[in-house]
Amino acid sequence: MSKHYEEDGANQERAIFAGGxxxxxxxxxxxxxxxILVVSGYIGGHVDNPTYEQVVGGYTGHVEAVEIIFDTAIWSYKELVELYWQLTDSTDAFGQMADRGDSYRPIIFVANEEQKRIAEQSKQDLARSSKYKNPIVTAVxxxxxxxxxxNFHQQFYKKNPRRYKKLKRSRKQFLAFQRMKRFF
Structure with a gap:
């Protein structure tokens, strides 16, 4: 967690994605x-240092998100955005899979104009691709x-492998179904 609070080093950048x-x-x-690091957390609300109960209760305006610190010599921001699209249902503005409500909305949070340009262009490209029948509603x-x-939420997949595998399987099946719907 200390890396979350450090200044980004050479060849480091941050990306923040909300996707359920x-x-x-x-x-x-x-x-x-x-x-380098992926941290689970909250962003976009109006309360300092919110708790999980406050966020999922809808009291703070935050969404659940991940902050990713990455090595720009290995990853570009654009590549991370492309991976993000594969992990979320970009046509559902009210949550993701079984996770419903404002705290689960899909949002790409941008730190600067370059990230904004990349995210918006990628979103437009996805919309033009005809991969989905419904409009792309992920916010930037x-x-x-x-x-x-x-701490309980950090690296949940390692702390609760059985439960995580079930969630991951359900999410993959749902996303596959969503992508298949474009043919019907």
Whole structure:
């Protein structure tokens, strides 16, 4: 966690993605070479240092998200955005899979104009690709303070492997079904 609070070093950048429950957003990024750290947390709300109960209760305006610190010599921000699209249902503005409500909305939080340009272009490319029948509703918003979640939520997939595997399997099946719907 101390890396979350450090200044980014040479060849380091941060990306922040919200895509449903953060439990399922850590492992797909964290296990890639060049990913330095993935932290589960909250962003986009109006309360300092929110708790999980406050966020899922809808009291703070935050969403669950992951902050990714990555090595820019190995990953580009664009490549991370492309991976993000594979992990989320970009046509569902009210949550992801079984996770419903404002705290689970899909949002790409951008730290600067370059990230915004890349995210918006990638979103437009996805919309033009005809991969989905419904419009792409994932928001692109300026990053605000990212608040790390409680320790229980960090690296959930390692602490609760059985439960995580069930969640991951359900999420993959749902996303595959969503992508198949474009043919019907």
């Amino acid at each position: 429950c953060f439990w399922c957003m850590v492992e797909p990024f964290e296990n890639k070479p060049g990913i 918003e300026p990053a605000t303070t990212f608040w790390p979640a409680e």
